[in-house]
Amino acid sequence: MANIDEMTDEELKEAIKRFPTDKLKIFRELFTNIVREAKQNGDERVIRPQRQLKAVVELINEREELDPPTDQSITMDSLSLASEFNSQGE
């Protein structure tokens, strides 16, 4: 596999397609943070991560259209604290 910095957009997208969706979402989060911090620091190298981020986001969006997330609900037990006492005060 070519170095990620040397990949074309299409090569990058093909490589990303082999990753499971949950890992792609982590990458999206990481790239978003990288871009945000780079912008805050005035880092000119932000241009490259932005292009990678765009490719990742596009792919995730395509997958989510096919397999949208579902809402989850978990029912939790009520917990009890029992108080015990001797009615005769012993």
Place this chain on the structure above:
Amino acid sequence: MAEGNGAIYNNFKEQVMEGIFDLSTGGDTLKMILVSGHTPNIDTHTVYADVSADEYGAGSGYTVGGETLTGQDVIQDNTNDRGEFDANDVPWTSLGPLSPATPSHCILYDDTPISPVAPLIAYWELGTTATNGGDYTLQFGAAIIRLT
């Protein structure tokens, strides 16, 4: 334990009688966190700092420190001769998928006390329902905690 089963921390049992907690409406700020790969210990875990290493990091819809409970209330139930603490269900909007996707437990703590700082109240087992980017809601039963 199965998903939804829970337990109360022993430290809470002591400190609830020492006046550390105010679970009533307008009382303390109560929070629920999600953790992964966690092994609960109701004897030795007493405050948030004891469990925070297993909490998820920020991102994918999750905020470190957890979700603040709303609608908390404590009532006297004379029909069943008990006191009850309850609150609204805890929702996370568009959560995850977290990494790992399935939280092992959720932990309720009180973020208001300063001595001790953020004492734990109770935990519940998760471990089955994965986060997938949709809403993730913890539904309490008829009460969160009953004192019988």
